[in-house]
Amino acid sequence: MDHPIRVAAQVIDGALKSVADVNPAFMTTPDKAAALVELAAIEDRVGELRLRVTADASDVAEESGARDIGAWTAAATRRRRGNCAADLRLALALADRPVLATAVREGEVNLDQARAIAVSLAELPADVDAAILDQAEAALVAYAARFDPIELRRLGRRILDVVAPEIAEAVEARHLADLEASAQQRMRLGLRSLGDGTTRITGLIPDATAARLATYLHAFTNPRRDDADPEPAEARRTPHGRKAARAFCQLLETLDPTRLPIHGGDATTLVVTMSLESLRAELGTATLGNPAPGDSVDRITADEARRLACTAHLVPAVLGGKGEVLDLGRSQRLFTRVQRRALALTDRECRAEGCRVPAPWCEAHHAGAPWAAGGRTDLADGMLLCSHHHHRAHDPTCTSERLPDGGVRFHRRT
Known part of the structure; x- marks a missing residue:
């Protein structure tokens, strides 16, 4: 005689076969809505029953020589190993948490909510008293009547504030200290040139550092007023990642090299090496950096080098025909902080026609003779341009004209 659980599975299978050919298109709207809720609840309860069997099926894995019942299930049912491993973890958690397991069995908590609650309980420090752990479990199960899995995870991170406020702060402090120490050990950063003009950056950094970086990036990507974008349609189409x-x-x-650690006897700088002809011509290339033997050499266009010379703290090494250094520029070519403030007061925003990007988000540009052609870094020769228009100013496919009000208009070369 079959076990009652198998009999239940056969009854469910028979019921499903009885409606295999039924077309839901002919259901009324209220029937469809009710069926979706009812079937989801049944699915969760069947899932709980499967997990209940899983928790006590280690003998199945032992008999077949499988690593565990999760691996056996993946092979026997042709499911993803990762999903089966996650099911095994939840099954074992439910076996240890009778209040949560009962709630799932009775349909008060769905499986997604159960996973969120189980993970939240598992993340509590090991030295938390068992009675407090039971209180946390009961509280989260009660919250499941009102909150979805994402909200339950948020509540789970602060559940000690509810059930044990007298120890919550100390426990959180220890937990955060452990996370920060772990982050310091696990953080990584790698740069790999792809050979197509781009470099892939991969890394793992502490949350606090990531939050600071996100804040800095937001200063550049913060949405502007509708009339501030010279190309609003294009800007709306630009992916956020770009x-x-x-x-x-x-x-x-915009980093100030004088604030960086001493490197090679000088504040960290980057050298751009290019010929005098490339510096003065519209075409040409430059070498970026001072690579060590065996390192790859990064090449950029002369136009990009001239643009960087306006704002970046680079040292331009200009070579003559025989490779001798004709000029080793210094940071005096850059607009000083005082000059930047003066430009902000006079220009107030990007000077390109129709652009309203505010001064703090703009770059100082040599509006007269460019630095590469011997221009001077004087206030009278300076103007503020947003990054978009600063690239246009150094783009050989664009021309510009000064307007009567001191602004600048850009055109594509024809």
């Missing part, structure tokens, strides 16, 4: 990447590039260009 905006963030552009902001990251701008952030690096």
Whole structure:
């Protein structure tokens, strides 16, 4: 005689076969709504029963030589191993948490909510008293009547504030200290040139550092007024990831090298090496950095080098025909902080026609003769341009004209 659980599975299977050919298109709207809720509840209760069997099925894995019942289930049912492993963890958690298991069995908590509650309870420190743990379990199960899994996870992170406020702060402090120590050990950052003009950055950094970076990037990507964007339609189509990447590039260009650690006997700088002909011509290339033997050499266009020379703290090494250094520029070519403040007072925003990007988000540009052509870093020769229009100013496919009000208008070369 079959076990009652198998009999129940056969009854459910038979009931499903009886409606296999029924078309739900002919259901009324209220019937569809009710059926969706009822079937979801049944699905969760069947899932709980499967997990209940899973928790006591280690003998099945032992008999077949499988690593555990999760691995056996993945092979026997052709399911993803990761999903089966997650099911096993939840099954074992429910076996240890009778209040939660009963709530799932009776349909008061669905499986997604149960996972959120189980993870929240597992994240509580091991030295938390068992009675407090039971209170936390009961409280989260009660919250499941009103909150979805995401909200339950948020509540779970602060559940000690509810059930044990007298120890919550100390426990959280220890937990955060452990997380921060772990983050310091696990953080990584790698840069790999892809050979197509881009470099892939991969990393893992502490949350506090990531929050600071996000705040800095937001200063560049913060939405402006509707009339501030010279190309509003294009800006709306720009993916957020590209905006963030552009902001990251701008952030690096605005770093003050005098605030960085001493490197090689001088404040950290980056050398751009190019020929005198490339410096003066519209075409040409430059070498970026001072690579060590064996390192790859990064190449950029001369136009990009001239643009960087306006704002970035770079040292331009200009070479003559025989490779001798004709000029090793210094940071005096950059607009000083005082000059920047003066430009902010006079310009107030990007000077490109129709652009309203505010001064704090703009870059100082040599409006007269460019630095590469011997221009001077004088206040009278300076103007503020947003990053978009600063690129246009150094784009060989664009021309510009000064307007009577001191602004600048850009055109595509024809």
